Amino acid sequence: MLIANATNLGLVRMAEACSISYDILAWTQEWYLRKETLAAANAAVVNYYHHRLPLTRTFGGGTLPSSDGQRFPVKGKSTTARAPGIGAGQ
Known part of the structure; x- marks a missing residue:
């Protein structure tokens, strides 16, 4: 039931x-x-996950979330990638 709701399976x-x-x-x-x-x-x-798995400690103490506004360089074509300086907030 939890999986059905989490995945929109129904x-x-x-x-x-x-x-x-x-x-x-x-x-x-x-x-x-x-x-x-x-x-x-x-x-x-x-x-x-934040307090017991070793990988999460690599990214900090688990008290700060990641941001949707992060940008990373992309090589090749992507439907969601834009050239630097183009897009929301710029």
Whole structure:
């Protein structure tokens, strides 16, 4: 059910892909998936990765997020790459 929501697969397709019926997935989602329970589950996953995996320490203490505004040089053609000086914020 969490995978179905996280991947936009949906409960019907998730039920088709696994051994759990749609009725059980829908009932579980209705009774147990709430904003606060999802926030707690998300915090547990993020805290696990930020504080326990060695790779995350390479990028800092896990207290600052990365920015969507970062730019990196790109060789070749890309549908999302632009020449320097062209684009939003410039």
